[in-house]
Amino acid sequence: MTPRADGTDGTRPRVVIVGSGFAGYHTAKSLARRTRGEIDIVVVSPTNYFLYLPLLPEVAGGILEPRRIAVALSDTLPSCVRHAPGEVDAIDLEAREIGWLDPEGVAHRTGYDRLVLAAGSVHKVMPVPGVSEYAVGFRGVPEAFYLRDHLVRQIDLAAMSDDPAEVAARCTFVVVGAGYTGTELAAQGQLFTRALARSRGLDPDTMRWVLVSRGRVLAGLDEHLSRTADAVLRRRGVEVHTDTTMDEAAEDGVLLSTGERIPTRTLLWCVGVRVDPLIEDLPIEIDDGRVVVEPTLQVPGRPELYACGDAAAVPDPSRPGEATPMTAQHAVRQGTLAGRNIAASLGYGTVRPYRHRDLGFVVDLGGLQAAAAPLNIPLTGLPAKVVARGYHLAAMPGNRLRTAVDWVIEAVQPRQSAQLGLVRSPAIPLDTASPEVPQHHLGFPHATPRS
Ligand SMILES: Cc1cc2nc3c(=O)[nH]c(=O)nc-3n(C[C@H](O)[C@H](O)[C@H](O)COP(=O)(O)OP(=O)(O)OC[C@H]3O[C@@H](n4cnc5c(N)ncnc54)[C@H](O)[C@@H]3O)c2cc1C
Known part of the structure; x- marks a missing residue:
């Protein structure tokens, strides 16, 4: 039995979760609870914390210290959940492998039995000059x-x-x-x-x-x-x-x-936001930048692949034909459901479609x-x-x-x-994936670069 790059021993089913935000965090939590420590769960994320984004404006406003809304994964998730620090930069759906770069620039790869895409969204930069x-x-x-x-x-x-x-x-x-x-x-x-x-x-x-x-x-x-x-x-x-x-x-x-x-x-x-670029290049159906999923959060034709949160176009039961909006409430509930359904696919419990009562x-x-x-x-x-x-x-x-x-x-x-x-x-650069736009000077009297 060969130890793997993510620290697991390779003998048990392994679920890899990309992202430790609302959806990823709650997938890991719900999955760990349902499988009672009998599977390997790896969360790959650049941060070792879950960030409670709705209170971020209070950090900028000097009310909360940043650490208040950054909840450490290891302090709050069961010990069967391992955190692999890094940013996923490669997903091979055929080989069932992902690759990531750790904070010191070292590349890692690992296989999975189930993969959850919960990488959230990034800034959307419109083609506005400047x-x-x-x-x-x-x-x-x-x-x-x-x-x-x-x-x-x-x-x-x-x-x-x-x-x-x-x-x-x-x-x-x-x-x-x-x-x-x-x-x-x-x-x-x-x-x-x-x-x-x-x-x-x-x-x-x-x-x-x-x-x-x-x-x-x-x-x-x-x-x-x-x-x-x-x-x-x-x-x-x-x-x-x-x-x-x-x-x-x-x-x-x-x-x-x-x-x-x-x-x-x-x-x-x-x-606005757009979905993480990681998702865009995958050979799966994408709707307005989000991964198309069944109500069970599985990607059609790929029963081992799940997506939830901002990254997924989850059918909204209350608005037929539309995807659920990008909110924390949906991401939490979808993450919890992804955990439940993955556990069911491994023999623990039963599968459910996404339902949501707006609170x-x-x-x-x-x-x-x-x-x-x-x-x-x-x-x-x-x-x-x-x-x-x-x-x-x-x-x-x-x-x-x-x-x-x-x-x-x-x-x-x-x-x-x-x-x-x-x-x-x-x-903290803004995403610069927008088309090239010319830069102008508006003629204001005091020009000082942002610093
Ligand atoms: C400032 C702010 C305030 C908000 N306020 C509210 C609010 O009041 N109410 C509300 O309902 N919603 C609010 N939202 C929206 C809400 O936070 C999002 O809908 C929610 O965070 C989506 O959860 P998620 O898990 O899909 O994504 P996120 O919470 O964004 O998590 C994505 C995770 O993926 C990780 N990740 C990204 N790329 C990679 C990669 N390549 N490899 C590995 N990991 C990766 C990230 O580091 C992060 O851990 C707010 C958003 C912001 C930015």
């Missing part, structure tokens, strides 16, 4: 860390500048995309910069946040959530531009489709504001906030006490504003 150079995305801890520091730096530099145009540009923050990422980021970011401004002797009302969206705020979600979020942001002074696009970005500002030029040093790109959605807007629709009951303000935070604590697989303590500290202490400078912008 976006890949000057915009910052928001999908992981490095981005949140970078953004928090960047906001502090802009306020620090504005506070010591004598040039009103520079101060205005540094205190202007443009967010493109009003899905839950852009909406929550604008909400949390605005409160954070207002607090920073106060502590630096600047007028908080000069902090200008601009949210640009082709459609309405939180389009695709419940009307109540959409209207509440829009109203809260506008009441707070966030400039919400719906039916608007950003047509050009440069180092010193952006140009909107309305013709307005906005000088800024901060452009946050929260416009509603929550959107945290910072301060005492939130919007929630638990079981279709519309809530706003403090009750919504309580539901939102309770929901997040219940949904996190670990670190609940630490997260709750951060929230208590936030309520009674000013936010910390030290700038650590640990992550620089080259470390």
Whole structure:
């Protein structure tokens, strides 16, 4: 019996899971529970943690420390689940083998009896001039860390500048995309910069946040959530531009489709996602970038291959003919089902198709504001906030006490504003798979490269 690259001994059925996000994490957990440690489960993922993405805006907003939402796999998954650190860069469906590169650049390969594609999604960069150079995305801890520091730096530099145009540009923050990422980021970011401004002797009302969206705020979600979020942001002074696009970005500002030029040093790109490129090249059916699967989450004609979460076009039982939206709630439930169905395929339990009862959605807007629709009951303000935070604590697989303590500290202490400078912008490039686009200079007076 030859030990394998992933540390397993090669004598038992082996399930390899690509990704440790909502779908991958819950596949591993459900599979381990059902098979009671009798199979080998390997999770290949670049991080050794599960990232609770819905609270990432609170990390950028200085409320939560990054480790609160990064739940270590080894602390919370059964010991029969092994983590192979690295990024999968090859999948051979015929040989039933995958390859990955570990963090030190060493290549590994391993075979599998069942493979789960749960690699999530990546930024979608539209062919808008300047976006890949000057915009910052928001999908992981490095981005949140970078953004928090960047906001502090802009306020620090504005506070010591004598040039009103520079101060205005540094205190202007443009967010493109009003899905839950852009909406929550604008909400949390605005409160954070207002607090920073106060502590630096600047007028908080000069902090200008601009949210640009082709459609309405939180389009695709419940009307109540959409209207509440829009109203809260506008009441707070966030400039919400719906039916608007950003047509050009440069180092010193952006140009909107309305013709307005906005000088800024901060452009946050929260416009949609597309499926991880790893999936795109596989010889299987892809629908709008997502792997087509049966209601059992199996890939048609490949009973050993499963996909779930953002990476999969899972038939939505409540909207015939459509795939389930890319949400954490679906990814968790699909992951749990993938675990169940793979266990069944190995002789443990029975197979089920995907069913889902919508539990509603929550959107945290910072301060005492939130919007929630638990079981279709519309809530706003403090009750919504309580539901939102309770929901997040219940949904996190670990670190609940630490997260709750951060929230208590936030309520009674000013936010910390030290700038650590640990992550620089080259470390967080936006995906540049968009067509080549020309770069222009918009003619703003202060041109400083993003740093
Ligand atoms: C900032 C933000 C806020 C959000 N807020 C909400 C919210 O409030 N409510 C909601 O329902 N949804 C929210 N979402 C969406 C939700 O987080 C996603 O729908 C969910 O994460 C999808 O889960 P997943 O497991 O498919 O993908 P992910 O959670 O993204 O996990 C993908 C995993 O695959 C790994 N991976 C990627 N490529 C490879 C590779 N080549 N090899 C190995 N591993 C790989 C990644 O490292 C990661 O571990 C938010 C998303 C973001 C970015």
